[in-house]
Amino acid sequence: MPINSLFTAQIIDWYRSNKRDLPWRETQDPYKIWLSEIILQQTRVEQGLPYYERFLKAFPNLRDLANASEEQVLKLWQGLGYYSRGRNLLQTAKQVSTHFNGKFPETAEKLQQLTGIGPYTARAIASFAFNEEVAVVDGNVYRVLARVFGIFTEINSSAGKREFQELADALLPPENASEFNQALMEFGALQCTPRPDCHSCPLLGICIAADRDLVSQLPVKSKSKPKRDRHFNYLFYYDSGKILLRKRTHKDIWKNLYEFPLVEQVRATEDPCSVVAEAEVLYDLDLKALEVLDPHAYKHILSHQIIHIRIWPMRGPIPPNESLKSGIFAINLEELEKQYPVPVILHRFLEHIKPYLVSK
Template identity: 50%
Template sequence: MRFSKTLIQWYLQNKRDLPWRNSTNPYIIWLSEIMLQQTRVAQGLPFFLRFTEAFPTVFDLANASEEQVLKLWQGLGYYSRARNLHKTAKQIAFELKGEFPKTYNDLLQLKGVGEYTAAAIASFAYNENVPVVDGNVFRVLSRYFDIETDIASAGGKKEFTQLASELLPKGKANEFNQAIMEFGALLCVPKNPDCQNCVFNDSCLALQKKKVAQLPVKSKKLKVRHRYFNYLVFSDIDNNTLIHKRTQKGIWHNLYEFPLLETEIIETEENILALIKNQNFIKNSIQNIQLFNPQTIVHKLSHQHLNIKFWKIKVNGKIENGIDWESVKKMPFPIVIFNFISNQ
């Protein structure tokens, strides 16, 4: 089909030189795909390079501690990806003796590997004829063929996967899948694509019908939840502080943080002091309290906006189970807390 042939020609002339494209090693491809989920290439590339240097094989990753993995992942976000990555590495290294499954259906049996990632590994590493369907693919196909099906619906995903499968030239899955994803990332971008210089400007239905900005169709996002975090940065006579690991399920699972007071609204210093006295964070008496950031830090997650304040609290005597700042800096933290620590 002309679409597929033109797309691959465009890709071969315009593709970015990325390290995972120079390899058919399924470990390298799997690692890059997990890292690039919900992450731009420019942001993910430095993390990928650090990871492959620290963990050049799946055995190296499997034998690392979770804290080592989370520390290297720090700043990339969506930390459940890192935890799942580590679990899957152990599965491959210890249960499968380091051998990645070689088919799409077998790859789906790995922990944390869904249809998209399985298709990416199967087609990029083994050239299996399976289509990869991600946000870029939805956008390119919906615009070119003027498809108004909601991409967030189960039926929509099935429809686009079927179409991508029909367009995929047999024996060229690697090139075609890379091409359509790259085209969506570089040219057919979400906002203000350069349609006049597009190789499909004479055949794209959305361009002909002036519907480029309306496609793809996606149902509204979930309502954003606003939360108010007050981090208590205690400091004792030895300048030691207090941290703990977030063990509850939800955001930042198994990352470290300072003692936390979550409130319903932005609270005053007086109310924060009263709340601290009602908790059992420390036994020490408080000398003084100071707000580190008068301007609330708004940290945006996919469905949550965290309104964060750091309270620096000097206490008398020594904190029980206190930790020095050099040790603190070695722990994995959410990036918003890591940035605060870096400014100390």
């Protein structure tokens, strides 16, 4: 038996006895497949699963989602990260709903034209929902193929992407694309993990990396840039159940999410006066009469940046909404929690601070 056929057969065999019970595997509805795939981009199954359930409950079908507001979608997306996925989700729902008569295109090539659907997701939907014979390549697939076939090409280079995609396509068994794709990813997620237990691996006999002790070196990936430090000073201006809020609209992290009035500085500030002074200019506020309390400090570590956050509680009457400028507005705390999407760091702060606010 050729090595490639053996590999395919073993992977599928392993999958049938080890696969997890996941809701999007029990359907061929392109809407549900699409939704699950967008949620699962760069996201572990365990983290994405509750979001998938909540989205389906809120928007049972494509039209429901297409009729939603971006605020609703982002609120449901809150805490999942990569919020452009949520915005693109809504955009594509509207697009398919109005321009494609509510039907998703049925080939990977056409699916990839839609916003938020790239090479992986297009092939996943085409294969799972429409049985197209196309192979998917995600982080799991890179890892499994690099090890089993001993490939040292960098997986984040264009040459690597091409090479692994071609290999996956060559391995794909016609007639069984969907199951093979699922199997290969599941194998990477459960068995051929970043630090695997090779003793229990059914592919021990054919894996080049295991044979030559290269498992810990594969796959090869070029190093990432060092993180940059940012310093966010938030004005937590609380008064009788209301706080000041603004929407992030610029092209940056947390786009279109809401936050307290922000003063970003190049370095950490111990002195509230400089924060207040900058805020007055930035937002055209009059903060002179205010008392500024000691800040709550957090460090928010992300993939490409470390955000040093100081939330400065302030005491004093909130001006009426009509007199607020620069996109600042006052909002009731319950209203905020119900409707306004915020970064998790703000959500956690609010949960922490709420008991103290109501008891005061």
